[in-house]
Amino acid sequence: MHKNNRIIGQSAASRCFYLPTAPKLDASWCAQGSDAVEQLIKANGNHWRKIMTIMAKLSVWNTDWKTYRDLQLLKQNESIAIEAIKLNAHSQLHFVCGQQSAQRLQLNLEEFKPLIGTEALIRKHINQPIYLCPYLDYRQFPNRYIDTVRQSVGLPLLS
Template identity: 55%
Template structure:
């Protein structure tokens, strides 16, 4: 099992999610393989299923996030940067997940403003498409906050 991969998915993806802790990837695992997400979840358990679910909810343009999750990394629209210390230069949208990831990227917190009055947990960079959000866990980042970020991304609510 490989724990050293820095980018998971297509590194030229337009959206990059930044997470602090690497998953376990089965040897010879590829995001382009059939059932890649299923094998990813089998190797890493429910915690990573939840992470991929929230990623899908933040990415899907319609409401079918379950289907989107199961094909998430195959679509090549999103990638995950693990423990990155710089922004992915290929991505146009950056979603920084959790304080640990933000600290690792050395982002200037003064350049981020809350995206909604009722959201102290999600903020946007004043000049770039960089969003700070809680770690991708339902206790920290429930559906209400997901929909607030979806609205900022010009996506319809999931409910």
């Protein structure tokens, strides 16, 4: 993690996920390591496996999210911004995860419209590629919502 700006992964990644809390990471941990995601999950448990899985499902261009999660996630195209107070200027796609993250970013919620099929739990900015999402947990962000978001960003459905 970059100590100064609390970014996990590549600060210039095309997709940024905004989360309220950081995982525990060993000082030697590096996102570029061949087993970086495996180490992150091992140090933080099943909760972070779920987070990494949903991130992979929202990121992979094909449908092989398991391989993407284990080998490519956070290495180039994704970053996680912890407790961010502004959007990552380098990213072209933003996933603001959870109410705490949205509040910290001080987004104008009137500029977001619900994605159809998500019971208004996922909202997209009317002019920008910013998604307000529930926290990355299967109970709040099930596969049907993941497919709705994937479709919205131009990715094929997983199911």
